[in-house]
Amino acid sequence: MTLDTIDRCVAVLVGALCAAAVVTGLGMPGDAGVFPVITGTLGLLASAGIALGTLRGRAPDDLPPSLPWPRFLLWCLCVLGLLGLMVTAGAFVALPLFLLASLRWLGHLRWPAALAIAVVFSAVIYVVFVYLLSVPLPAGWLVA
Amino acid sequence: MDVLLPALGNVLTPMALLTLFLGTLAGMTIGSLPGLSSTMGVALCIPITFNMPPDLALMLLGAVYVSSVYGGSVTAILLRTPGTDASIATALDGYPLAAAGRGGEALGMATLASLFGGLFSVVVLIAIAPPLSTVALAFGPQEYTVLAIFGLVTIVGVASDRPLKGVLSAAVGLVLACVGLDTFTGMQRFTFGHSELFEGVPLLPVLIGLFSVSQAFNLCVPEGGGVLAGKGQQLKGRRLPLWHDIRRSLRTLLRSSVIGSVVGILPGAGTSIASFISYSEARRHSPTPERFGKGELEGVAASESANNAVTGGTLIPTLTLGIPGNAVTAVFVGGLTIHGMIPGPSLFTQHAETTYTLILSLFLANILFAVLGLWLCRYLVVVTKVPGAVLGPMILVFSVIGTYALRNEVFDVWLAVAFGVVGFFMERWRYPAAPLVIALILGPILEVNFRRSMQISHWDLTTFFTRPLSLTLCLLVVLALAYPLWNQWRRRHSSVQH
Amino acid sequence: MKTQSRLARKVVLGAMATILTGGLSTATLAADYPNKPIQMIVAFGAGGSTDTMARIFAKYAEEELGQRVVVVNRPGAGGELGWVHLANADPDGYTIGLINSPAVEVYPFTREDTVGYSLDEIRPLANVITDPGVLAVVADSPYQSLDDLVAAVKDDPESVIISHEGVGGDDHLAALNFAEEADIGLSFVSYNGNAEATAALLGGHITAFEGNMSEAAAQIQEGKARGLAVWADERVEAIADVPTGKEQGYDVQSAASRGFAVPADVPQEVYDTLLAVTRDVVDNPEFRAEMEQLNMPVNPIYGEEYVEFIHDSHDRLKALWEKDPWVEQ
Numbered sequence: 019m020t021l022d023t024i025d026r027c028v029a030v031l032v033g034a035l036c037a038a039a040v041v042t043g044l045g046m047p048g049d050a051g052v053f054p055v056i057t058g059t060l061g062l063l064a065s066a067g068i069a070l071g072t073l074r075g076r077a078p079d080d081l082p083p084s085l086p087w088p089r090f091l092l093w094c095l096c097v098l099g100l101l102g103l104m105v106t107a108g109a110f111v112a113l114p115l116f117l118l119a120s121l122r123w124l125g126h127l128r129w130p131a132a133l134a135i136a137v138v139f140s141a142v143i144y145v146v147f148v149y150l151l152s153v154p155l156p157a158g159w160l161v162a
Numbered sequence: 163m164d165v166l167l168p169a170l171g172n173v174l175t176p177m178a179l180l181t182l183f184l185g186t187l188a189g190m191t192i193g194s195l196p197g198l199s200s201t202m203g204v205a206l207c208i209p210i211t212f213n214m215p216p217d218l219a220l221m222l223l224g225a226v227y228v229s230s231v232y233g234g235s236v237t238a239i240l241l242r243t244p245g246t247d248a249s250i251a252t253a254l255d256g257y258p259l260a261a262a263g264r265g266g267e268a269l270g271m272a273t274l275a276s277l278f279g280g281l282f283s284v285v286v287l288i289a290i291a292p293p294l295s296t297v298a299l300a301f302g303p304q305e306y307t308v309l310a311i312f313g314l315v316t317i318v319g320v321a322s323d324r325p326l327k328g329v330l331s332a333a334v335g336l337v338l339a340c341v342g343l344d345t346f347t348g349m350q351r352f353t354f355g356h357s358e359l360f361e362g363v364p365l366l367p368v369l370i371g372l373f374s375v376s377q378a379f380n381l382c383v384p385e386g387g388g389v390l391a392g393k394g395q396q397l398k399g400r401r402l403p404l405w406h407d408i409r410r411s412l413r414t415l416l417r418s419s420v421i422g423s424v425v426g427i428l429p430g431a432g433t434s435i436a437s438f439i440s441y442s443e444a445r446r447h448s449p450t451p452e453r454f455g456k457g458e459l460e461g462v463a464a465s466e467s468a469n470n471a472v473t474g475g476t477l478i479p480t481l482t483l484g485i486p487g488n489a490v491t492a493v494f495v496g497g498l499t500i501h502g503m504i505p506g507p508s509l510f511t512q513h514a515e516t517t518y519t520l521i522l523s524l525f526l527a528n529i530l531f532a533v534l535g536l537w538l539c540r541y542l543v544v545v546t547k548v549p550g551a552v553l554g555p556m557i558l559v560f561s562v563i564g565t566y567a568l569r570n571e572v573f574d575v576w577l578a579v580a581f582g583v584v585g586f587f588m589e590r591w592r593y594p595a596a597p598l599v600i601a602l603i604l605g606p607i608l609e610v611n612f613r614r615s616m617q618i619s620h621w622d623l624t625t626f627f628t629r630p631l632s633l634t635l636c637l638l639v640v641l642a643l644a645y646p647l648w649n650q651w652r653r654r655h656s657s658v659q660h
Numbered sequence: 661m662k663t664q665s666r667l668a669r670k671v672v673l674g675a676m677a678t679i680l681t682g683g684l685s686t687a688t689l690a691a692d693y694p695n696k697p698i699q700m701i702v703a704f705g706a707g708g709s710t711d712t713m714a715r716i717f718a719k720y721a722e723e724e725l726g727q728r729v730v731v732v733n734r735p736g737a738g739g740e741l742g743w744v745h746l747a748n749a750d751p752d753g754y755t756i757g758l759i760n761s762p763a764v765e766v767y768p769f770t771r772e773d774t775v776g777y778s779l780d781e782i783r784p785l786a787n788v789i790t791d792p793g794v795l796a797v798v799a800d801s802p803y804q805s806l807d808d809l810v811a812a813v814k815d816d817p818e819s820v821i822i823s824h825e826g827v828g829g830d831d832h833l834a835a836l837n838f839a840e841e842a843d844i845g846l847s848f849v850s851y852n853g854n855a856e857a858t859a860a861l862l863g864g865h866i867t868a869f870e871g872n873m874s875e876a877a878a879q880i881q882e883g884k885a886r887g888l889a890v891w892a893d894e895r896v897e898a899i900a901d902v903p904t905g906k907e908q909g910y911d912v913q914s915a916a917s918r919g920f921a922v923p924a925d926v927p928q929e930v931y932d933t934l935l936a937v938t939r940d941v942v943d944n945p946e947f948r949a950e951m952e953q954l955n956m957p958v959n960p961i962y963g964e965e966y967v968e969f970i971h972d973s974h975d976r977l978k979a980l981w982e983k984d985p986w987v988e989q
């Protein structure tokens with residue numbers, strides 16, 4: 019997809035969002051809706067401006083930088099795994115596993131190096147947040 | 163002023179110096195970690211100060227405050243992961259410098275600028291705090307409304323060379339700013355029944371998402387990515403900025419420090435307004451405005467001197483009137499009251515010695531972080547050589563844990579990651595993220611003050627033009643809008659003549 | 661919320677498993693209570709007035725309990741998020757929390773569709789602070805009494821603008837109550853906190869400030885603001901010059917109070933232990949002195965009496981709400 023096509027899609031999407039804000043705002047009681055209507059209109063105008071700009075075709079062949087999809091999806095999977103594990107299994111199960119996986123498969127570090135960094139870094143996080151700042155991170159399976 | 167000497171004595175005891183040193187170090191670390199902010203730093207330190215004598219407790223809080231604002235510049239420059247809105251403008255020029263291998267120079271300039279701005283505002287605080295506090299009172303809802311508009315116009319102007327995309331980004335931010343419980347009518351707007359959204363879309367998760375999480379994506383996703391990727395693994399630049407560069411920036415430093423101090427005095431105006439207005443002013447006065455945004459040391463100087471000048475500025479209404487200037491000083495007030503000192507005029511009479519001890523310790527903390535910073539510059543730059551796929555996961559971990567620690571809410575973490583993906587694609591599609599974040603900050607200020615103005619004036623729109631101060635600000639907005647157009651016209655005109 | 665409750669359930673299951681395998685009954689559990697640190701949930705941010713009071717209380721409670729009391733800030737939705745966490749916490753006595761009246765009893769009906777807790781899930785323990793409402797004007801204001809203000813409103817309704825801190829909060833309700841007593845209509849402007857409202861008052865941008873005594877006292881003592889009325893039965897010590905509303909013929913009572921509560925199913929022995937500790941702290945002269953310095957009037961109400969207080973207030977305000985909702989839905 020060229021940047022122009024993307025801009026057009028973004029303009030339609032954001033325009034629809036802003037239009038929804040305007041419509042909802044008009045239905046709000048009192049002066050609660052004034053600001054949503056004003057900002058929604060501003061967004062609609064900007065979307066319209068961008069859509070019109072693409073029709074003039076400034077740079078029709080301009081492409082966004084290419085995205086290595088396999089790496090992108092692998093990284094997204096790692097991040098989702100981190101969040102999912104953090105709430106179920108606890109922060110200090112999720113953190114080392116996430117670091118290990120992403121350092122090994124995305125950073126191409128060797129297993130021992132990845133493992134060492136993962137453990138040391140998790141320990142640093144533990145010392146700083148749990149020990150020094152007493153932040154109640156989700157404990158999960160390691161609940162004392 | 164005769165309390166200055168005993169106060170100086172208090173600051174120079176070994177215990178006080180140790181506290182200052184530790185506070186400065188902690189503040190720099192907290193500020194520089196992506197995902198941690200000055201507000202959080204000060205809030206997290208309050209329990210620690212609980213069992214300390216008031217003098218030392220305040221010194222610790224003060225040192226953490228000023229040095230965490232400086233610390234934010236380190237990662238904003240080297241990794242483009244500003245921890246607070248204060249350093250977003252720093253990243254505009256700092257990161258291109260770091261990516262070109264000139265991170266050392268940028269850090270050095272940021273350190274000197276922070277020192278200059280910080281010291282300037284502390285001197286202002288010592289010399290003319292009580293009279294200056296009236297500025298805080300002169301600003302009514304009308305003035306805040308126009309100031310917020312001025313801030314938005316400035317930010318859209320500097321954040322991107324495609325103004326329409328900037329406006330779109332800001333508009334999305336403003337729409338997001340409508341989310342939450344409306345305190346005027348008690349109505350829930352766009353919350354979809356999520357109680358986590360009652361107080362609005364939380365700012366810091368969005369900021370951390372759009373900048374830190376998206377940068378983690380940027381570093382991790384491309385094969386062989388990294389800050390210096392594609393430019394060889396060499397650090398080309400000098401370790402410190404040249405004297406020539408510093409002298410060139412002197413006017414910018416002074417102007418930005420004044421802007422920072424004044425904006426700091428206004429309760430609730432926000433550090434980001436100060437740094438963006440200073441940045442925009444520096445660019446307007448520069449002989450080479452086209453270099454801004456691509457790696458101009460003066461841009462770093464403008465933003466950093468302004469955001470550190472805000473620290474002293476915010477303390478002026480906090481200490482003299484008991485009206486905290488921002489979230490950090492609001493937490494600060496809590497720290498003061500825990501130690502039995504009610505902020506207000508009595509601080510300068512009943513508790514004068516402790517108050518001046520605090521102010522002097524801020525002075526010292528500024529010098530301390532500058533010395534530490536200048537010394538650490540050369541080592542910190544090494545971070546830019548670390549491969550992106552190693553750096554990325556660490557940034558992400560800090561972002562996730564930092565976001566969670568803000569209010570112990572898993573919802574915020576999901577929000578940050580979602581905005582991380584949004585920010586990643588915004589950058590690829592050339593939509594600037596800064597206007598969105600700043601609009602999210604200024605949106606509520608704009609809205610509540612606009613509605614307050616309307617309630618007070620009973621829906622008379624001329625109220626913005628009948629007050630001298632608000633009229634002046636209106637003219638500034640018109641100038642900010644007209645200046646680029648006029649500039650364009652003049653350039654075209656002169657090219658026709660030649 | 662879903663993930664939170666799932667987490668909570670896991671923790672509950674884990675705790676139950678420990679109890680069963682350890683062969684402990686709740687009685688022996690209560691006997692050596694407390695044997696680990698206690699979490700104190702504050703539903704507002706660090707450094708706020710509720711947080712300040714909580715941290716000072718925790719300091720004295722630690723001495724009494726012989727265990728650490730860890731203050732955990734869970735701000736959001738005007739306190740609601742914190743109370744949701746309190747209501748869903750393990751009822752083992754290791755989680756207690758602060759509740760702010762009237763907010764805590766008002767949300768279950770003003771936010772009926774979305775609220776995440778009910779009053780049945782929280783058992784009030786003891787009230788500590790009762791912070792009466794105050795109506796104040798700037799020192800050089802022409803208004804010397806409530807009558808002056810009422811006369812001005814009757815003369816020109818647009819000349820008087822009163823600030824409050826959010827629709828449906830205790831300040832707003834107090835001002836509405838006053839307007840009803842005086843039979844006038846007031847123009848309001850909402851501020852998000854005491855700081856901005858004070859700046860607006862001192863800068864002359866609003867006519868009067870409706871807030872709590874602890875917030876206004878410093879400015880009144882400094883002579884920068886003048887209290888027109890305090891909405892209490894009797895005058896308050898910290899600002900003894902300020903007459904009550906009743907003295908001036910406007911019988912308005914309003915206060916924000918702060919007290920402690922535990923999850924509803926806490927064993928009675930644990931409840932009693934915590935109640936005794938609260939009594940000891942509140943009776944401690946050092947604690948009283950610190951509260952006085954912060955202009956927070958101590959007004960202890962213990963145990964069942966406090967439970968009744970919260971429920972009475974709930975019923976009274978709910979009746980008011982059903983007659984005339986102050987929030988448009």
